[in-house]
Amino acid sequence: MRIALFATCTAQAFRPGLTAAGRKLAHDLGLTLVTPPQTCCGLPAWDAGRLEPARMAARQFVRVFAGYDLVLTPSPACRRMVCEHMPVLLATEPEAAAGMAVAARLVTWPAFLVEHVGVERFEPRFRGRIGYFPACTGTDEAAVQALLARITGAELPTVFRQDCCGYGLNLVWRYPELSRAMAEPVLMTLRLSGAALVLTDEVGCLVHLLAQQRRRPGPVLRHLVEFLADPDCCRLLPQR
Amino acid sequence: MKAEFSPFVQRFMALWQQRGGRIEVHESQAAARLSLLLTLRELRVREILAWPPAALLLPGLTEALADAGIALIQPERGRLRAELTVGLTEAAAGLAATGSLVLAGPVVDAWLPALLPVYALVFLPIPRLFSDLTAWQRAQKTEGLGRALLIGGPSISADIEWHAHTGMFGPRQLHVVLLPPPENGELSTQVPHEA
Amino acid sequence: MPADRPTRQALYRLGQLVERRSPLPPELPPAAGQARRRVLAELETYLNGFATQAQAQGMRVWWAEDYQQADRLVIERIRETGCTEVLRNHSPLFDEIALDRAAAGNGIKLIPIHPGDHYLQLTGASPLHPIWPSAHLGLRHLATAMAKAWKVPPSFDPDLLAGTARLRLRPLLLAVKVAVVGVHFAVAADGSLVCLDNDGHNAHLMALAEHLICLIGIEQVVADMADLELLIRAFSLAAWGQDQAHYVGVIAGPRMADGPRCVDVILLDNGRRRALAAGLSVALACIGCGACHAACPVYRQVGAMAYGRHARSGPIGAVLNPVMWPTRRTQDQPYLSSGCRACAAVCPVGIDLPDLLARQRRDLAARASWAERLGFWLWQRLLPYPRLFIPALRLARRLLWRA
Numbered sequence: 011m012r013i014a015l016f017a018t019c020t021a022q023a024f025r026p027g028l029t030a031a032g033r034k035l036a037h038d039l040g041l042t043l044v045t046p047p048q049t050c051c052g053l054p055a056w057d058a059g060r061l062e063p064a065r066m067a068a069r070q071f072v073r074v075f076a077g078y079d080l081v082l083t084p085s086p087a088c089r090r091m092v093c094e095h096m097p098v099l100l101a102t103e104p105e106a107a108a109g110m111a112v113a114a115r116l117v118t119w120p121a122f123l124v125e126h127v128g129v130e131r132f133e134p135r136f137r138g139r140i141g142y143f144p145a146c147t148g149t150d151e152a153a154v155q156a157l158l159a160r161i162t163g164a165e166l167p168t169v170f171r172q173d174c175c176g177y178g179l180n181l182v183w184r185y186p187e188l189s190r191a192m193a194e195p196v197l198m199t200l201r202l203s204g205a206a207l208v209l210t211d212e213v214g215c216l217v218h219l220l221a222q223q224r225r226r227p228g229p230v231l232r233h234l235v236e237f238l239a240d241p242d243c244c245r246l247l248p249q250r
Numbered sequence: 251m252k253a254e255f256s257p258f259v260q261r262f263m264a265l266w267q268q269r270g271g272r273i274e275v276h277e278s279q280a281a282a283r284l285s286l287l288l289t290l291r292e293l294r295v296r297e298i299l300a301w302p303p304a305a306l307l308l309p310g311l312t313e314a315l316a317d318a319g320i321a322l323i324q325p326e327r328g329r330l331r332a333e334l335t336v337g338l339t340e341a342a343a344g345l346a347a348t349g350s351l352v353l354a355g356p357v358v359d360a361w362l363p364a365l366l367p368v369y370a371l372v373f374l375p376i377p378r379l380f381s382d383l384t385a386w387q388r389a390q391k392t393e394g395l396g397r398a399l400l401i402g403g404p405s406i407s408a409d410i411e412w413h414a415h416t417g418m419f420g421p422r423q424l425h426v427v428l429l430p431p432p433e434n435g436e437l438s439t440q441v442p443h444e445a
Numbered sequence: 446m447p448a449d450r451p452t453r454q455a456l457y458r459l460g461q462l463v464e465r466r467s468p469l470p471p472e473l474p475p476a477a478g479q480a481r482r483r484v485l486a487e488l489e490t491y492l493n494g495f496a497t498q499a500q501a502q503g504m505r506v507w508w509a510e511d512y513q514q515a516d517r518l519v520i521e522r523i524r525e526t527g528c529t530e531v532l533r534n535h536s537p538l539f540d541e542i543a544l545d546r547a548a549a550g551n552g553i554k555l556i557p558i559h560p561g562d563h564y565l566q567l568t569g570a571s572p573l574h575p576i577w578p579s580a581h582l583g584l585r586h587l588a589t590a591m592a593k594a595w596k597v598p599p600s601f602d603p604d605l606l607a608g609t610a611r612l613r614l615r616p617l618l619l620a621v622k623v624a625v626v627g628v629h630f631a632v633a634a635d636g637s638l639v640c641l642d643n644d645g646h647n648a649h650l651m652a653l654a655e656h657l658i659c660l661i662g663i664e665q666v667v668a669d670m671a672d673l674e675l676l677i678r679a680f681s682l683a684a685w686g687q688d689q690a691h692y693v694g695v696i697a698g699p700r701m702a703d704g705p706r707c708v709d710v711i712l713l714d715n716g717r718r719r720a721l722a723a724g725l726s727v728a729l730a731c732i733g734c735g736a737c738h739a740a741c742p743v744y745r746q747v748g749a750m751a752y753g754r755h756a757r758s759g760p761i762g763a764v765l766n767p768v769m770w771p772t773r774r775t776q777d778q779p780y781l782s783s784g785c786r787a788c789a790a791v792c793p794v795g796i797d798l799p800d801l802l803a804r805q806r807r808d809l810a811a812r813a814s815w816a817e818r819l820g821f822w823l824w825q826r827l828l829p830y831p832r833l834f835i836p837a838l839r840l841a842r843r844l845l846w847r848a
Contacts, residue, residue, distance in 0.1 A: 019834070019835065019838055022831070022835045022838075023835050023836075023838040023839045023842070024839070024842070047831050048831060049827075049828050049829070049830075049831050049834040049835070050828060050834070054824070055821065055824065056803075057784065057803075057806070058780075058806060058810060058817075058821070059779075059803065059805075059806030059807035059808070059809060059810040060810050060813075060821055061807060061810075062825075063821050063824060063825045063828075066825055066828065067828055070828060070829060087784075146783075146784075146785035146786070146787070147784065147785070171464075173742065174742040174783050174785035174787070176742070176783055177783065178782060178783025178784045178785065179784075180780040180781075180782060180783075180784075180806075181743070181780075181781075181782070181783050183845060184777070184780050185446060185780070185781065186845065186846055187446055187447065188446050188447060188743065188746055188747070188781075189783075191447040191453075191746050192742050192743070192746055192783065195457060195745075265688075265689075269687070269689075269691070327703075330619055332615075332619050347674075348674075348678070348688060348689040349689065350689055350693070356700050356702045356703070356704075357702055357703055358651075358652045358703050358704040359652075359703055361648070361652050362652060365645060365648055365649060365652060366619075382674060383670055383673070383674050384670045384671050384674060387670050395632075395635065395637055395670065395695050395697070396637075396695075396697050397637075397651075397695060397696065397697040397700070397704060398694075398695040398697075399648050399651070399652075399692065399693070399694050399695070400689075400692070400693035400694075400695075401648075401691065401692060402687075402689035402690060402691045402692070402693070403643075403689075403691040404691065405643070405644050405645040405691065405692075406643045406644060406691060407560055407561075407607070407643065407644040408577070408580075409559075409560045409561035409564060409577075409578075409579045409580070409607075410564070410579070410580075410582070410584065410587060410603040410606055410607060411455070411580060411582075411583070411584055411603065412458065412462065412577070412580055413603035413604070413607075415603065415604055415607040417611075418560060418607060418610070418611055418644045418645070418646075419611075419614075419615065419618060419644050419645040419646045419648075419649055420644065420645030420648065420649075420691075420692070
């Protein structure tokens with residue numbers, strides 16, 4: 011199975027370690043993961059109502075990711091862009107059919123790990139309270155629960171109530187003080203929960219919350235992939 | 251069929267109580283009369299703001315009240331008697347779908363005993379229970395609703411930091427008395443309809 | 446741009462309160478939405494039907510093209526009565542037409558009889574939310590304002606405060622002669638007007654006032670009784686988490702027996718027809734429950750005041766304001782969204798707010814600033830080159846977030 015990594019421009023620019031962790035995890039699981047040269051799915055342009063740049067990004071996206079069996083991404087927001095908005099953008103373009111095909115093969119990490127790898131290959135361990143922050147853009151909570159259930163040693167892995175951390179692109183670029191203010195109640199919830207570690211499958215939320223948290227007390231924030239790729243946190247069992 | 255088992259009655263009672271209202275149902279007019287007198291004795295009032303025809307729904311009630319030294323005071327424009335703490339009136343209908351009372355009719359003063367006092371008693375004869383507003387309107391055989399007031403529960407407000415407060419502009423306690431159908435098969439009073 | 450701390454705390458509480466409610470029954474938004482869209486598709490027909498029925502009942506029907514005309518119509522009606530002290534109920538329509546200001550400017554004392562609105566007048570504050578206008582006024586702040594205005598000793602018990610308000614407001618209510626009433630729905634089939642509340646102030650006004658001057662937006666017409674029942678339920682669930690408002694008042698024409706001797710109804714356009722012409726009829730299905738506000742994480746940081754005192758607030762405001770109240774400030778409102786879609790999940794008439802916001806943004810993109818145009822031109826040029834695009838993104842963020 012040829013798998014491509016749709017790293018997202020957010021991760022490439024602001025969390026390159028996440029891309030490296032994804033590649034490492036795939037390698038350790040014995041999978042062939044390719045990271046083709048890529049930039050952006052076009053969500054910032056689409057969010058701003060600029061259809062021409064968004065369409066250009068969509069066509070580029072299809073050219074980069076066509077032909078793979080599966081495309082993996084660490085961002086439900088970007089996945090939603092590709093699956094919901096891209097088909098409309100490309101409807102009258104030559105890339106229309108290819109676009110639909112790519113969209114159908116695009117998955118986020120939790121869904122991929124549960125459906126294509128199998129939870130039984132993971133033995134995550136953590137001492138302390140662990141929490142999960144679901145993205146308002148569409149975390150697959152069933153898959154997340156299945157993965158959290160594999161964690162041994164941790165206290166009460168809780169999936170927090172869905173809330174918006176403020177990383178919406180229109181806010182980030184036009185109302186940054188509002189975007190920052192929206193992270194506060196979320197960080198407070200995470201802090202008050204007493205969790206030592208909070209995971210998420212949305213790189214946008216991760217980057218934004220980390221930037222707002224700065225050096226204040228609170229849980230360590232990591233992407234789910236970073237956690238699973240970390241040999242100190244998770245042991246990977248060979249494929250049967 | 252016993253009144254208690256009618257699905258309309260059951261649903262109405264359940265919804266009414268859920269919203270903080272008080273409700274009782276009686277099988278006989280005598281039982282209803284007795285219960286009402288007991289309630290009024292507990293409330294220790296000498297005067298009730300009332301819509302007199304409502305009292306006629308329970309034959310013998312007006313006399314019993316007179317014997318007990320309780321006067322029925324009808325509200326008038328210019329003399330609303332808004333300081334009276336207990337009110338008595340009748341509902342034109344009850345709606346089972348939403349558990350609400352319908353006060354209707356061209357005489358709006360009939361509504362005041364359910365709006366002005368702190369404790370409002372409302373008679374609702376069981377034959378006046380309908381499934382919903384549309385059903386009641388159809389039964390009226392009039393084009394529209396005309397003027398009406400649907401009451402779903404006591405007066406509640408939450409304007410100060412969401413603190414729940416009762417009785418700002420309406421009763422704190424709404425007490426519905428479901429009256430059994432009259433023994434002779436006819437209503438002892440007619441609800442005045444919109445012409 | 447975020448509101449002050451007490452307001453944000455109140456907004457946080459509002460979010461919590463609304464979140465604890467059970468979700469809407471799934472069949473309700475499609476049914477309620479369909480009822481609304483059916484009427485909006487032929488709004489003029491239903492409006493004329495309502496006007497005919499209302500007039501047949503003896504109501505006087507007036508049409509206000511804009512808020513200035515609505516103010517003039519209300520003031521004229523009040524002048525006809527000879528009264529200079531008039532009550533008004535709670536309705537966001539009054540903020541829309543700035544009636545308080547118009548009345549004051551015309552020597553008319555307009556008293557908000559709804560306690561929340563009255564507290565706003567006492568403290569000079571702006572409303573927080575269409576259903577909960579005064580919930581952000583701190584207990585101490587309100588107590589102090591009441592003590593000052595009414596010369597009563599301050600109390601920090603909310604029940605005592607409410608009791609004090611009742612002592613002051615109830616006599617006014619019982620003595621009412623003329624009332625200006627913002628209504629929720631107009632029933633086209635029979636010409637009646639419907640008000641909803643839980644505290645009973647509308648019922649008192651309906652029963653006791655001699656003259657009712659009713660105000661309603663033209664989009665708030667419903668077809669018939671069946672529609673009305675459905676929408677009362679939708680509104681009550683979405684606004685208060687109750688399946689029924691405690692008081693639903695149905696206002697009919699004046700009668701000779703008793704009740705009001707004169708009923709006027711003013712139908713307000715003020716940009717609604719413009720919104721219809723702009724293809725926003727779906728958005729005009731809004732029944733004003735405020736649920737989208739409480740669900741919106743952006744609104745919960747800024748409150749209703751941020752959208753403009755006389756404009757609509759919250760996500761629905763962000764959709765309608767650029768067309769209904771086009772100003773420089775309202776042009777930016779469709780960007781006040783994080784894309785979380787919480788609003789769509791709670792709308793009782795099934796309005797796809799995120800989709801409408803995106804549509805508005807597409808329309809606004811044509812009027813973007815040169816800086817934004819330059820930004821996207823660069824974005825497009827660098828898109829095929831990761832080695833330029835990614836560092837440029839880092840730089841842009843550092844620059845913009847320091848600004």
